[in-house]
Amino acid sequence: KQQPAESAQQPSGGTTPPAAKKLSVGFSQVGAESAWRTAETKSIRSEGEKRGVDLKFADAQGKQASQIQALTSFIAQKVDVIVLAPVVETGWEVVLTQAKEAKIPVILVDRGIKVSDESLYTTLIASDFVEEGRMAAEWLAKKTNGKANIYELQGSTGAAPAIDRKKGFEEVLQKYPDMKILKSQSADFTRAKGKEVMEAFIKSDREQIQAVYAHNDDMALGAIQALDEAGMNPGKDVTLISIDGVKGAFEAMVAGKLSATVECNPLLGPLVFDTINKVRAGESVPKFIQSKDQLFEQANAAQVISTREY
Amino acid sequence: MSFLRKHITVLAGLLAYIVLYAIAAARYDGFLSLPVFVNFLSNNAVLGIVAVGMTFVILSGGIDLSVGAVMSFSSVLIGFLIMDYQWNVFAAIGASLVCGTALGAVMGAIIHKTGIKPFIVTLAGMFFVRGLAFIIHLESIAISDPKHTAIAILRLGPLPVTALLFLTFVAVAWYVAVFTPFGRNVYALGGGEEASVLMGLPVQHTRIAVYAVSGFCASFAGAALTFYLSSGSHLEGVGMELDAIATVVIGGTLLAGGVGSVFGTLIGVLMLGLILTSITTYEGMMSSGLTRVAIGALLLAFVMLQKLLTRRIAGAGRAT
């Protein structure tokens, strides 16, 4: 018989629980739709194992309702801490109120939520998607001297990273009148779609394509393949920048095909568990812990590539 | 015919559900408690309300793939009207119900008038409505409105408002299916369209009404979703049509139409909820892949068990 929580005792505020009891953490993950996502899952899981935590992992298969179910059952199982990677920003009030009533601290990872009462969660550990978009745009402006015809490959329609990365990027473009997004299409964050959409762009506007901005690396990698097949030198004739910084992107930069990538670090495991320990020890933590995002170019790609795990 | 024989699939489903619930209760602590069961009801209420509408469609021999999209659309519309236009909650819900019902009725009319298969019409409907929802508002909308919140936290005894809505829908739908001429016409239509025409039943009205009902249920589910999530969401409806169809069919309703019941759907919804929750949350440390494999396997096990029980009960019934 599985024992989700040996004692019915509730963890209260700052008191450390008896040493005999394993720390139990419920982690509600969005799903496994991208390399980035699975890297994040792996990081949290392996860090949990390393620290001997009883980690309950719930894959929501991309559905908020499943996440809420997961949270309610975590609450029913009386876990010590809940870690939530929210699939969307809205709609968390009710269930987080329940968690608060049960005195279970909630730590958000990789994306913020919109709630009227900030005390519903303890802290947010994440990257800033809008900032990523800004960084990409600034770099591109510098690289092309503020003049470029840009083709954008968007993430899934309506998804928060897609919306924010577009927003940040466009914000910066305002400053550069000669940088224009000529076409922008959703490629669902996937390599196959990225390739397909890029092919369509090439067929219609071959001569005008100067730069490509992809909301994630997978789509950029697909686009590179399409450009290669069309005999248009990616990385030289066409400047490509994308976001995430997965291993494949570094390989492409080393090969001179991808121009730059903005890292959005998924390896949040250590940071998450450090924060959990702080919270349980009663230390105060900031409301927003930004994980370090960094821009990598072809020049420094080769040094970093060996350290890439995902 | 005995009660047993007549309701055999539903009873077998219920029995199979109890067996699986018992296994889960033996395996996980605290599973066998009222709050956990209530959680099943409220967590699956949105799907359940959609599935109730879908039951009528499938009983009539049709199918409705647009429900998930209509559900999201209606939740987004409600959020949009409340937040961007400061509409009253009830007015916003009313508007979304009108839209959902009208969308359903239009699809029903297209199906009836042109003879295009429901699968295609409602698939097109799904694309259309999803596009429409994005046009209204690209992002999901958080709803913070005192009246809305007041409703969202309503409870009747242990039952939260979404669970309450779900049970009400089941009860009303059961009544409509069994005691009203409309309900019986739906069964007749599914049992034989040509025969229904020749028997002089109002086939056109019935068909249009069936899709309108489904649209109504889907948009009501959208309203329930806003209470459940306090937001209008694009994401929740994706793939919901398949879940809804699955719950209806594992509830014993024949996809060919004419045979089935609303209670079967209730069991189907609870069953799917049980499988998903126990696998994804109680079973704990598993990979996403294994989660899916386990969900599929359990679903199959349930269907097989139900088949087996049906045969057993039928055999026993005939012998006596």
Place this chain on the structure above:
Amino acid sequence: MSTEPLLVAQGVEKRFPGVHALAGVNFEVRAGEVHTLMGQNGAGKSTLIKILTGVYARDGGTITFEGRDFRPTSPGEAQRQGISTTYQELSLIPTLTVAENLCLGRAPRRWYGIDWRAMRRKAEEVLATFDLRIDVTQPLGTLSAAVQQLVAIARAVQTEARVIIMDEPTSSLDAHETELLLGIITRLKARGLGIVFVTHFLDQVYRVSDRITVLRNGTFVGTYEAAQLSRLELVSQMLGKVPEEVEPALREHSSTSRPAVVSAQGLERRGFQAFDLTIHEGEVVGFAGLLGSGRTEAARLLFGADHARSGTVNGSVPKSPRHAIAQGMAFLPEDRKAEGIFPDLSVRENIAIVVQRKLGFTLSRAQQDALAQEFVTKLGIKTPSIEQPIRLLSGGNQQKVILARWLAYQPRLLILDEPTRGIDVGAKGEIERLIQQLSQKGLAVLFISAALEEVLRLSHRIAVFRDRKKIQELTQTTLPEVMQVIAGEETHAP
């Protein structure tokens, strides 16, 4: 007797792609008369009825009902106006209960909605008038074709209609039920209703008809007073020629010395008593019995269509139709729509399929065409082309196509369950002659028909069934004798 006409159709026209189904047909029904529509298969009877009741829209002509112009857009509307119909192809809902099928659209209501108990009582009452005492809460689809037909008739009769139309209501009924129905028709007529009746049985025509209208190939031949039209005249009007005499004699008892084609031992299933049966080369064995006596069931057990609990056929357990076919058996089922036709496939494909299966993958298109053409000619199947989907053929012609399917296979034993259902007199004669010819050439035939005379005329030997049990085999018998055996101790009034 003759009063004002209720329903009058004049110069009705209907075209289907490739078929001029009705060309200027006149027809009228008066209150208090039984008006029979006669014609060969595909003459246009059902089409006329469907136009009268709003299933099809007419291409031309006028129809008046009670003096007013009548243009129903749906059967429902025709019903509300007072025309109640049973169609040729069963038009009930198999998944609903018997009671609901009777009451659908007019179920007894109370303040809370449909009153199920009252509905059941009403259904039981109505069926009692047909001597039918069945559990009305079971799904209709589980009952035999005959019972379903009775339910359909009961449904049509119980309404407040002024005209009742019945398209071949007796085609799957037995003598007893037919008697009851004819009695009911007489009573309805006395109440002043106008009744339109379609049948291919001449006896029934003369039992109840006041007038007869004959159609031939979609054209109107004439309307006659039944009393003034002899049988021979009627048939020659229908065929357009004087018919050849059908061999009337009872057949000689053939010698059983010829080898057995099929011998069944102790075939049995739940509720059906074990029976033995042997059929020899060149022999025609008839099954006789009342509705529900188990003739169909016995034949299906023999063919492996239903699963036998125990017993053997030709020394082995009957496994599936496949095996039976491999042993040279062929089976023409009684429910044409549910078990016979492939609705969307062409006439050619419907005929070729069994032969095709026998030959594996090898039948060429040209061979299929030849095969289909041969049987279309041989059986006089009326179709615009062999590529016509079978569902667009008239009922009788569909039946012929399925018969052709099995004849083409050249079986050693041909099981025919109600093969003459819905087939016109001319074709019936043809088929009987064909059966005789084939059996002379050595084909064994198992023949089931509700028409006892037919069974007697064709069979060398008759097996009688009662209450799902084979009671007796008769050779060299007479009609009264068979009827007595069928009925058991208490002799039935014929």
Place this chain on the structure above:
Amino acid sequence: MRPKNFWPLVALAALLVFNLLFTTGFARIEFRDGRLFGTLVDIFQNGAPVMLLAVGMTLVIALGGIDLSVGSVMALSGAVAALLMTEHGLSVPMGVLAALGVALLVGAINGALVSYASIQPIIVTLVTLVMGRGLAQTLTQDQKVRFEIPAFEFIGNGTVLGLPFPVLLVAAVALGVSLLLRKTATGLYIEAMGGNPQAARLCGLRVHVIRLMAYMACALCAGSAGLIAAADIKEADVANAGLYLELDAILAVVLGGTSLSGGRANLVGSLIGATFIQTLTIMLQMRGVITEHTLIIKAIVALSVCFMQTPSFERMVRRFRPAEGT
């Protein structure tokens, strides 16, 4: 009577003509690096997976069934092939065979459950849809499997005489299946089963076996499609490969005029349907139409093409152009 496939062809032709005239770059075809290059080629190359799926789906639908699991089978076969070739060092032909074998196995499970356990096809294939992708994720441990194996990539990207290999593969499969349907009795059996399974049994058809084979054939098509999809992007993306493609495949089959209630198979129609969908998609991408509008345009166009094949439309046409010659 109009010739078979008249309206789907008209719709496709109309779409193509529109694009050739109004979409820049659509008409251009070049010969470069030993291969044909242009949008018209892309339509077939990118559409190849859906076309393959549509071929298999036509068989299953004609039989009166449906197969929702094809997308997951794609992911599974791609993952199996990629894993075996990269981590287990299998040769390309062996890897391909193994992947197709796994696909066949899924098809056999589908067929057996539908046929022998008589569970409704939509439930059975929904279960395999969920489990198939789950299995693929488990095998790859939720990771994408990247590879650089030129011989395997050839399946997705290679050319023979300037034509993309996937296109040739689709042509070969379609030709094979259509010969099977037309020149042998298979087509007749499948359509008969779809039209009236009861009657089919009484005619001595091996109903169970035929059903089993149809689902296996469908899964085999899906497996091949999965290989193409993986080879094309040099990675097996278990989470996204074939996602929601079952709907595209069904849509293609129906646009091509095969009725979902079974009883008739129209292979050419399905291929036209798949081509139509892909043309529409590429057109919207090339014209830079935003996603929200894409969805609505797709809905309206799909409905219109289906409408063109209904009797009501036929009647409308006749009314506008009153019978000539009669």
